[in-house]
Amino acid sequence: MTVENRKPRINIEKMSEWLNARIKTNECPFCKQTRWEAINGTAFVGCAIPYGDGRGEMYLGGYPVLPLICTTCNFVRNIALTSEVLEQVLEDEQIATQ
Template identity: 60%
Template sequence: MALENAKPGINIEKLAGWLAERTTSSKCPFCSNHNWSAVNGSGHVGSALPYGDGKGDMYIGGYPVLALVCKNCNFVRNIALTPSLLEIVIEDSPIAPE
């Protein structure tokens, strides 16, 4: 399979370690569950929260985030993918698109 359109992935284990160093709990604020899944975490670099102008107009670009979803109640927790965090959690080798 050619990697010409390959996308970098996020190393979920590195992200979990980074979060553990900075948070006091991995507990879901809704149901107290501790199990999360990462949306697009293995094949894409996150998602985006769209930019808006406060008047209802949205823009195609957005703020990069990785959505974590509680495996029990589906609460969504977003983690901002800042350049400094991406330096830590980005996969070393690109992943081919599906």
């Protein structure tokens, strides 16, 4: 049986260009190194910071982000994936066949 799932994917090269045009430094605030890694590399589809109500209740949905990990100290840097960012950094829809 074949199942087709269409999932948008972030083009890491486009994301890097978008960030480089906007950031003043790519130094890690903890260790000052400049090497960052995106989780799952080019197959990354993003993740979310969960929403909460301030009283401990969490929701399955969340704010979409791209976490970048410092390759030296493992500091996590989150980049918000707003609709304006996604318009510029998503690849064309790809079909995953199982």
